[in-house]
Amino acid sequence: MSLFRTCPTTGLQVHRTADRLIQANAVAATVALLIGGVAALLVLLTRWEVVLLLDAGMFYRMLTVHGMNMLIFFIIFFEMAVLYFASAVLLNCRVPAPRTGWIAFALMVIGALMVEWTMWTGRADVLFTSYVPLRAHPLFYLGVILFAVGALTVVGHFFGILTIARREKTYKGSMPLVTFGALTAAAIAAVTLLHGAIIYIPTFLWSLGLMEVDPQMYRLIWWGLGHSSQQINVAAMVSIWYLLGALTVGAVVLNEKVSRTAFVLYVLFISMASAHHLLVDPGMGPAWKIWNTSYFMYMAVLASMLHGFTVPAGVELGMRLRGAAQGLFGWLKRAPWGDPGFSSLAFSIVVFGFVGGITGVTFGTEQINIIAHNTLRIPGHFHATVVSGTAMAFMGITYYVIPLIFRREIAFYPLARIQPYLFALGMLIFSMAMTFAGTFGMPRRHWNASFTGAVFQPEFSPAVNLVMGVMAVGGLIAIAGGAIYIVVTVVSVFFGKKMAADDSGLGAEGRGLPPGITHPPRALVEEDRAALGPSGRLGPVPGTMVLVFIFLAAFITYYFVNWALLSFLWEVG
Amino acid sequence: MYRTGIEPPERIWWKKIDRHEKVWVWIAFAWCMVLFAMMPIWHLRGGQNPSGIRHRVEPADYQARVAEFIQEYQVGTDSGFPVVEPPPGSDVYLQATSFSWIPVLRLQQGAEYVLHLSSLDVNHGFNLYPLNINFQVVPGYDYGLRVVPNEPGEFHIICNEFCGIGHHLMVGKIIVEPADAEQGGDR
Ligand code: HEM
Numbered sequence: 001m002s003l004f005r006t007c008p009t010t011g012l013q014v015h016r017t018a019d020r021l022i023q024a025n026a027v028a029a030t031v032a033l034l035i036g037g038v039a040a041l042l043v044l045l046t047r048w049e050v051v052l053l054l055d056a057g058m059f060y061r062m063l064t065v066h067g068m069n070m071l072i073f074f075i076i077f078f079e080m081a082v083l084y085f086a087s088a089v090l091l092n093c094r095v096p097a098p099r100t101g102w103i104a105f106a107l108m109v110i111g112a113l114m115v116e117w118t119m120w121t122g123r124a125d126v127l128f129t130s131y132v133p134l135r136a137h138p139l140f141y142l143g144v145i146l147f148a149v150g151a152l153t154v155v156g157h158f159f160g161i162l163t164i165a166r167r168e169k170t171y172k173g174s175m176p177l178v179t180f181g182a183l184t185a186a187a188i189a190a191v192t193l194l195h196g197a198i199i200y201i202p203t204f205l206w207s208l209g210l211m212e213v214d215p216q217m218y219r220l221i222w223w224g225l226g227h228s229s230q231q232i233n234v235a236a237m238v239s240i241w242y243l244l245g246a247l248t249v250g251a252v253v254l255n256e257k258v259s260r261t262a263f264v265l266y267v268l269f270i271s272m273a274s275a276h277h278l279l280v281d282p283g284m285g286p287a288w289k290i291w292n293t294s295y296f297m298y299m300a301v302l303a304s305m306l307h308g309f310t311v312p313a314g315v316e317l318g319m320r321l322r323g324a325a326q327g328l329f330g331w332l333k334r335a336p337w338g339d340p341g342f343s344s345l346a347f348s349i350v351v352f353g354f355v356g357g358i359t360g361v362t363f364g365t366e367q368i369n370i371i372a373h374n375t376l377r378i379p380g381h382f383h384a385t386v387v388s389g390t391a392m393a394f395m396g397i398t399y400y401v402i403p404l405i406f407r408r409e410i411a412f413y414p415l416a417r418i419q420p421y422l423f424a425l426g427m428l429i430f431s432m433a434m435t436f437a438g439t440f441g442m443p444r445r446h447w448n449a450s451f452t453g454a455v456f457q458p459e460f461s462p463a464v465n466l467v468m469g470v471m472a473v474g475g476l477i478a479i480a481g482g483a484i485y486i487v488v489t490v491v492s493v494f495f496g497k498k499m500a501a502d503d504s505g506l507g508a509e510g511r512g513l514p515p516g517i518t519h520p521p522r523a524l525v526e527e528d529r530a531a532l533g534p535s536g537r538l539g540p541v542p543g544t545m546v547l548v549f550i551f552l553a554a555f556i557t558y559y560f561v562n563w564a565l566l567s568f569l570w571e572v573g
Numbered sequence: 574m575y576r577t578g579i580e581p582p583e584r585i586w587w588k589k590i591d592r593h594e595k596v597w598v599w600i601a602f603a604w605c606m607v608l609f610a611m612m613p614i615w616h617l618r619g620g621q622n623p624s625g626i627r628h629r630v631e632p633a634d635y636q637a638r639v640a641e642f643i644q645e646y647q648v649g650t651d652s653g654f655p656v657v658e659p660p661p662g663s664d665v666y667l668q669a670t671s672f673s674w675i676p677v678l679r680l681q682q683g684a685e686y687v688l689h690l691s692s693l694d695v696n697h698g699f700n701l702y703p704l705n706i707n708f709q710v711v712p713g714y715d716y717g718l719r720v721v722p723n724e725p726g727e728f729h730i731i732c733n734e735f736c737g738i739g740h741h742l743m744v745g746k747i748i749v750e751p752a753d754a755e756q757g758g759d760r
């Protein structure tokens with residue numbers, strides 16, 4: 001059997017080892033998602049005061065399980081698959097060191113299993129941040145270290161694949177934007193994992209009683225890992241936005257310079273990311289806080305605002321060039337809303353931007369953090385970024401990875417089509433309700449806001465308790481969406497209808513294949529540009545122009561409302 | 574012609590930006606500068622900043638300081654906790670341990686205090702409820718925040734950093750007396 005296969009849909013030469021590494025990492029990611037999802041359900045039903053499912057000890061244990069499995073194992077395993085895809089597959093390249101690829105994967109699995117064991121046996125009830133001096137079993141820290149070493153190896157491997165692809169000239173011109181984006185994600189990952197090593201190795205030694213770790217120093221360096229890794233997630237997510245746009249509607253890149261510069265901006269200031277979590281900490285002064293929380297004057301925010309324009313603009317222009325040119329939003333009306341890849345893309349952009357992005361920048365403002373730190377506003381924020389944004393994008397691309405890489409049809413395809421709607425709607429309700437409850441001081445990571453048994457009894461207003469109920473309903477809808485995703489992917493991958501080696505799926509009707517595969521966007525020709533005619537006052541992408549100004553208005557409003565809320569408080573300084 | 578993000582572009586992709594795209598780049602940039610400027614501006618003009626007086630402290634020393642503070646200004650007890658009424662303008666010490674805030678504080682509306690926060694064991698979170706004022710309390714560090722209570726009432730301190738299984742029991746109290754009750758002032 002040849003080492004390569006030719007993808008019948010895209011014509012790309014795919015190294016079979018790349019196929020298998022992508023498959024293994026994707027399966028591991030799904031297992032983590034399943035574990036994290038079960039924990040999500042238990043945690044959610046506990047925070048919903050009416051049910052209060054778990055006892056206190058179990059709640060914090062499951063919260064640890066949820067955070068580790070979702071944020072670390074699910075997301076990072078999936079990102080490893082993305083790295084192989086964006087390098088070996090998109091560049092027609094071989095995987096130079098298959099054995100290293102498998103060793104790295106094994107390290108990650110072993111590390112993850114060690115962590116699982118300590119968590120499930122109650123030896124690591126410290127939440128995923130494991131702030132020193134809360135103490136977990138040494139194997140918890142060692143497991144994280146092994147996992148990180150494995151991930152770092154994959155990052156190195158990815159750089160190796162890029163080098164070889166260039167040397168062996170497996171592609172013409174510059175590397176595609178999606179690969180470039182993945183490259184920035186990998187660069188950030190390298191820096192991030194380094195922070196991880198700097199903090200987890202001493203902490204591991206501390207857990208063995210061999211050295212001291214300062215709690216503030218721990219927070220500083222731990223968040224150098226913790227927040228920078230969110231920047232990996234953002235870079236990976238944006239790469240997938242471009243990828244999904246290309247696959248589903250033939251989205252174009254308006255200007256490579258702008259998009260690539262924006263990706264580079266993510267890398268440049270990454271080591272400053274830690275500050276967001278230390279704005280109301282005693283360790284650092286205001287100058288340090290302002291400078292770092294803004295990542296050198298908000299250059300990373302600028303980057304996201306650029307992608308937030310270029311991705312929808314690329315979709316709009318791609319569709320206009322192919323004939324969907326009516327009015328401001330004709331392209332949106334004609335968009336393939338039934339394609340789970342496209343709907344995931346659209347919701348991922350909207351919720352990430354409007355809810356996640358705006359709240360993130362606002363809460364990450366030095367002073368506004370006083371009214372956000374450690375309240376439910378924070379999980380409200382990041383369930384809109386890393387969940388509704390990154391996880392949603394990952395789910396969307398899965399509907400293409402299954403036929404293209406696993407060579408299977410999607411099982412229960414009609415369910416797959418509604419999955420993004422359920423997940424996005426649920427997450428939107430869930431994260432907005434959390435953010436709202438947090439505005440009234442509802443703490444995060446808190447078993448029981450009725451304070452059963454406490455000496456003093458603060459009381460939340462019935463309105464806040466109602467919002468917590470809304471949060472629970474939103475969370476349940478999202479969990480339903482997540483469950484459908486898991487069922488669909490697991491059944492497809494293990495029992496789905498196999499696709500023959502030469503089966504491109506082109507033109508197929510009624511099969512479990514997304515329209516981007518059965519009816520891919522046609523290639524553009526020079527005449528398309530002429531047919532589009534001159535652009536109006538709002539430029540070539542008027543719809544997107546309107547959308548980004550609505551976004552800006554929402555951003556400005558939310559930001560200054562928060563300054564106003566802050567100004568009513570006690571003077572403090 | 575335009576390409577998608579998965580096709581390799583020509584070598585030279587350093588092309589001119591469309592005018593409308595450029596407009597957005599500059600607007601976004603300007604907004605980022607506003608975001609940045611707001612923080613220093615608030616330090617100059619605003620009343621709420623997390624600056625504080627910050628230094629390291631040995632937990633044992635802090636504990637001794639709190640004990641001294643309680644002894645000096647204690648006026649009673651509430652549910653077994655000492656209630657302390659320090660004079661306006663003084664340094665006020667709050668001690669966080671799993672799972673309590675010691676002591677209960679009685680402050681004057683409109684008076685200024687330096688509120689010190691520190692922990693004797695693990696990280697804790699100071700959340701003044703229902704105002705929603707939040708600070709991180711880190712063992713080994715003394716965070717001295719100048720505060721001016723602007724309204725009377727009974728406030729609770731909720732711990733909002735996970736500190737162990739009794740985390741939800743960790744509730745403290747601050748009482749703010751109306752300004753005119755004792756001072757008869759004009760505030
Ligand atoms: C399927 C829907 C999901 C639901 C209903 C859900 C629900 C929750 C709830 C109720 C909390 C606890 C908030 C608190 O008390 O502080 C939480 C925390 C968290 N969730 Fe989720 N979640 C979901 C999916 C995800 C995903 C996909 C990720 C990551 C990619 C994620 C990452 C986290 C993290 C990092 C925390 C914080 C844990 C901590 O504070 O230690 N969640 N989630």
Ligand SMILES: [Cu+2]
Binds near residue numbers: 672736
């Ligand atoms: Cu506490």
